[in-house]
Amino acid sequence: MSAKSPRLPVLPPQIETMTLKDGTRLDADVYRPAAPGPHPVLLQRQAYSRRIACSICYAHPSWYASHGYIVVVQDVRGRGTSEGTFRPGENEIEDGAEAVEWAARLDGSNGDVGMYGFSYQAYNQLLAAAGDCPSLKALAPTMGPWNPAHWAYENGALQMKHMIGWGIQITAEAARRAGDDEAFSALQAAGTNLPFSGPIAAMPQLLQKYRHYSHVMDWLETPPDSPYWDRISPVTHLDAIRARRLPMLFVGGWFDPFLPATIESFRAVTSSCDDTKLIVGPWIHFPWTRKVGSVDFGPDAERNVDIDHIRFFDHVLKGSSSRAEEQRVELFDMGLKAWRQYQDMPANTQALFLGGTGRASLDAQDGTLGLRPNPEENVEHIVHDPWRPAPTVGGYYGAPTGPVDRRVTDERGDVLTFTTKALEDAIEVVGEPEVELELSCDRPSFDLCCILSLVTSDERVLQISSGYAHYRAATAGRYKLRLATTCATLKKGERLRLSIAGADYPAYPVNPGTGEDPVSTPKTHAVVTTIAVWHGPSRPSLLRLPVRPGSEIAVAGS
Numbered sequence: 001m002s003a004k005s006p007r008l009p010v011l012p013p014q015i016e017t018m019t020l021k022d023g024t025r026l027d028a029d030v031y032r033p034a035a036p037g038p039h040p041v042l043l044q045r046q047a048y049s050r051r052i053a054c055s056i057c058y059a060h061p062s063w064y065a066s067h068g069y070i071v072v073v074q075d076v077r078g079r080g081t082s083e084g085t086f087r088p089g090e091n092e093i094e095d096g097a098e099a100v101e102w103a104a105r106l107d108g109s110n111g112d113v114g115m116y117g118f119s120y121q122a123y124n125q126l127l128a129a130a131g132d133c134p135s136l137k138a139l140a141p142t143m144g145p146w147n148p149a150h151w152a153y154e155n156g157a158l159q160m161k162h163m164i165g166w167g168i169q170i171t172a173e174a175a176r177r178a179g180d181d182e183a184f185s186a187l188q189a190a191g192t193n194l195p196f197s198g199p200i201a202a203m204p205q206l207l208q209k210y211r212h213y214s215h216v217m218d219w220l221e222t223p224p225d226s227p228y229w230d231r232i233s234p235v236t237h238l239d240a241i242r243a244r245r246l247p248m249l250f251v252g253g254w255f256d257p258f259l260p261a262t263i264e265s266f267r268a269v270t271s272s273c274d275d276t277k278l279i280v281g282p283w284i285h286f287p288w289t290r291k292v293g294s295v296d297f298g299p300d301a302e303r304n305v306d307i308d309h310i311r312f313f314d315h316v317l318k319g320s321s322s323r324a325e326e327q328r329v330e331l332f333d334m335g336l337k338a339w340r341q342y343q344d345m346p347a348n349t350q351a352l353f354l355g356g357t358g359r360a361s362l363d364a365q366d367g368t369l370g371l372r373p374n375p376e377e378n379v380e381h382i383v384h385d386p387w388r389p390a391p392t393v394g395g396y397y398g399a400p401t402g403p404v405d406r407r408v409t410d411e412r413g414d415v416l417t418f419t420t421k422a423l424e425d426a427i428e429v430v431g432e433p434e435v436e437l438e439l440s441c442d443r444p445s446f447d448l449c450c451i452l453s454l455v456t457s458d459e460r461v462l463q464i465s466s467g468y469a470h471y472r473a474a475t476a477g478r479y480k481l482r483l484a485t486t487c488a489t490l491k492k493g494e495r496l497r498l499s500i501a502g503a504d505y506p507a508y509p510v511n512p513g514t515g516e517d518p519v520s521t522p523k524t525h526a527v528v529t530t531i532a533v534w535h536g537p538s539r540p541s542l543l544r545l546p547v548r549p550g551s552e553i554a555v556a557g558s
Contacts, residue, residue, distance in 0.1 A: 007066035008033040008034065008035045008065075008066050008068060009035070009066070010031055010033055010066050011031070011033070013029040013031050014029070014030050014032075015027060015028070015030075016028050016030050016072075016106070018102040020077075020094075021098065024077055024082070024083045025082065025083045026075060026076070026077065026082040026095070026099065027050070027075050027080065027082050028073060028074035029051070029061070030106065031061045031062050031064070031070070031071040031073075032108055033066065033068055033070070037108040037110065038108055038109055039069055039070045039109065040109070040112045040114065040137075040313070040317040040318065041069065041070045041072060041113045042064055042069045042071045042072070042113075042114050042116055043100060043103045043114070043115045044061070044072070044117040044121055045076050045092075045096060045115070045117070045121060045124050045128070046074060046117070046121060047121065047124075048173075049075065049079070049080045050075045050080050051073075051080075054117050056286050056287065057118060057286040057287055057305075058116075058117075058309075059306040061073055063306065064306075064309075067314075069313065069317075070103075070108055072103045074099055076092070086170070086174065087215050088215055088232065089123065089124075089127060089231075089233070092123070092127040093128065096124055096125070096127055096128025097133035097136075098131075100115070100128060101133055111135055112135065113133075113135045113136050114137055114140065114313050114316070115128065115139050115141075116139075116142075116313075117140075117141075118142035118143045118144060118251070118286075119258070120145075122143060122258075123141070123144040125139045126265065127234055127237070129234075129240075129244055130234065130240045130241050136246065137246065138246055138247045138249075138275075138312070138316040138317060139249075140248070140249040140251075140309055141248065141249075141262075142251040142252070143256045143259075144261065144262070145261050146233075146264050146268070147233050147235045147264070148232050148233050149224050149225075149226075149229035149230075149233070150260065150261060151258075151261065152219055152222075153470075154467075154469070155468060155469035156469060156470040156471070157447060157468050157469060157470035157508045157509075158470075158508060158518065158519050159257065159397075159508065160196075160202050160507065161194065161507045162257055162396075162507075163202075163219065164204060165191070167207060167214065167220075168187050168190050168191045168206075170214045170215070171187055171207060171210055171213045171216055174214050175187060175213050180213075183210050183213065186210075187210065190206050194506070199522045199523060199524075200519075200520060200523070201510070201523065202220060202509040202520070203520065207220075223517075235268070238268055238269075241269060242268075242269060243272075245272050245273045246272075246273060247273050247275030247276060247312070247315075248269060248275075248276045248277075249276075249308065249309065250278045250279070251278075251279045251281075251308070252278070252281075253281055253282070253283030253284060253288070254280060254281070254282050254464075254486065254487075255282070255292060255293070255394075255395060255396060255402045255403070256284060256396065257285065258285070259280070259485065262280070263278075263280075263484075267345075270328070275315070276328060277312070277326070277329075277330070278330065279303075279308060279330045280331050280332060280485075280487070281301060281305075282297045282301050282332045282334050284396075284401045285401075288305060290302045292401075292403060293398075293402025293403040293462075294400075294402075294403065294462075295462065297332070298338075300332070300337060300338050301332060303339075326341070327342055327343045328342075328343060329341065329344065330342075331430065333428075333488060333489050334464060334486070334487065335426075335429075335454065335488040335489035335491060336489045340487065342430075346431050346548050346549070347431065347546075348431075348546065348547055348548065349434070349544040349546050350545050350553055351543070351545075352496075352543045352544075352545055352553065353369070353372060353374070353535065353540055354367065354368070354369065354380075354418045354437075355367070355369075355373070355374035355418070356368060356374070357378060359380075360416045360418060361380060361381065361382065361383075361416050362413055364410060364411065364419065367416060367417050367419060368419065368421075369497070369498060370421075373536055373540045374535060374537075375536075375537065377535075377537065378534075378535055379532050379535070380532070380535070381530055381533075382414055382416055382500065382502045382530065383413070383414055383529075383530050384446070384502030384503055384511075384513070384529045384530070386503075386510045386513070386527070386528070386529075388414075389502075390409065390415055390505065391409060391504075392504050392506060393406040403463050404462070404463075405462065406451070406461045406462075406463060406499070407460065407461045410499050414501060414503075415499055415500070415501045416499065416533060417497055418497065418498045418499075418500075418543075419495050419497040420497075421495065422494070423490055423491070423492055423493060423494055423495065423496075423553065425492055425554055426489055426490060426491050427489065427490050427547055428489045428547060428548040429464070429486060429489070429490065429546060430486070430487045430488075430547070431485060431546025431547075432482055432483060432485050432546055433452050433465050433543060433544065433545055433546055434480060434481070434482045434483065434543075434544040435480070435481045435483065435500075435542075435543055436478060436479070436540075436542050437478070437480075437481075437541045438477070438479075438534040438540070438541050439476065439477070439478075439532065439534070440474075440531075440532045441476075441529065441530065441532070443474055443515075443527060443529040443530075444474055444515035445470075445471060445472050445474050445511055445513060445516075446471055446529050446531050447468070447469065447471065447508065447510075447518075448469050448479065448481060448501075448531070449466070449468050449500070449502070449503060450467045450468075450500055451465075451466045451498070451500075452464055452465040452483055452497070452498055452499075452543075453496075453497045454488060454490050454496060455494060457493050457494060461499075464486045464488045465484050465485070466484055467481045467483035468508055469481050470508070472515065473515070498543050500533065502531055511529070512526040513526060513527045513528070
């Protein structure tokens with residue numbers, strides 16, 4: 001059956017159980033087509049209750065079953081009604097492999113299994129692929145982790161809002177399973193008003209109180225360079241995953257916190273199988289809609305990702321040839337509001353140099369991005385005050401998330417802005433921007449937040465890429481920061497802006513500036529920190545802008 005074929009009637013779901021080798025019972029809902037089999041199996045291993053089944057962004061499992069698949073949605077260990085204790089990643093290789101082989105033996109199965117799901121349900125697919133499960137034939141991981149150390153930390157900086165928000169949800173579910181009404185209620189309330197107001201923002205007292213219910217405090221106390229992360233990482237098992245040569249469909253979003261992980265995992269496995277594809281839309285983590293932040297990306301953004309999945313699984317599990325003509329990378333261009341196809345990610349870059357007279361923190365017209373370094377040496381200063389750190393605006397962790405006008409934030413005195421003049425011609429920005437800055441700092445440590453935006457003709461400033469880093473040792477010198485992959489055609493007359501700050505709170509904890517760990521240091525230790533950004537002929541600071549060959553930037557008057 002192809003995605004265009006008539007849909008089949010579906011039987012009511014049946015609850016079926018399996019017992020792992022260690023005696024733990026796992027429960028699943030199984031949806032079967034009301035038609036003679038055998039059928040391939042689609043398996044989703046859920047950490048948020050199998051009845052939810054990722055329905056916040058996917059069609060219901062019965063819809064997938066109506067396309068000729070047995071659909072299995074299983075509660076992972078310690079979640080839903082399955083037995084055991086949930087510890088992210090620690091059991092997913094063995095549990096996932098056993099679940100695949102169990103699903104392959106279900107009544108009506110033809111023995112071939114594909115996996116699908118987003119977020120944690122993407123992560124456990126990649127771990128299952130490292131296990132002993134010969135019946136696994138395809139994966140469709142969407143918006144999920146790849147390297148758990150980078151899931152918790154971005155360039156050494158704790159992704160605080162993400163970790164605390166998710167940690168409260170995970171802990172609340174464990175309290176619910178334990179019948180602890182008081183803990184569940186307190187955690188549920190905190191989930192809508194994250195508790196960053198305690199002495200240490202990154203270690204809320206509520207999570208410390210209920211640490212016995214989840215992994216969260218253990219993760220917060222584990223530094224990014226700990227070998228623990230390797231033990232729960234698909235990256236550690238990359239050779240085994242590649243050896244399987246599994247077709248994979250990756251789906252990401254430009255404003256999803258797992259965008260870098262989605263790109264990295266696709267690149268890591270794409271050489272092992274020609275039937276691997278990447279789709280990145282203009283979406284947040286969920287829902288996947290055309291209106292994101294303050295921008296309506298138009299009807300093309302309302303992509304039917306469910307049909308993408310059916311076409312993929314029909315191709316690899318049923319032998320359909322409907323995908324043969326497609327290129328393997330499909331990116332939504334946030335400027336043109338249309339999809340673009342590539343065989344590989346373009347790698348061409350063009351250097352744009354930072355310039356100004358020393359007032360880039362006060363005057364948006366002072367800081368420049370140009371094709372040549374300023375003829376004179378100069379320096380800009382970021383004065384980061386922990387009492388009023390530069391705030392999170394839009395992007396992955398703002399409220400709302402996505403592209404929102406950050407003009408007011410850019411006008412703060414602790415944010416440097418560097419902007420091109422109006423573009424003479426449209427340019428196609430596609431790939432990973434990289435910032436190279438000549439820096440010095442008056443404190444032992446500092447953080448750096450870099451936001452790349454387009455400035456529209458009506459002066460809105462809309463983010464298209466970002467990067468963040470924590471630097472433990474503030475030595476004077478050259479710093480490089482790679483920003484997230486992006487795809488956006490800037491129109492004639494629009495401008496490009498790089499914004500630089502010493503914080504992005506509460507997405508990340510405030511660096512105290514003392515060299516102490518921002519995750520565990522009380523707020524009272526934090527000091528005012530001044531970061532100097534140098535630019536000019538001998539110490540150029542610059543943005544390496546990824547542009548499609550032939551689309552290099554030309555700036556009026558430069």
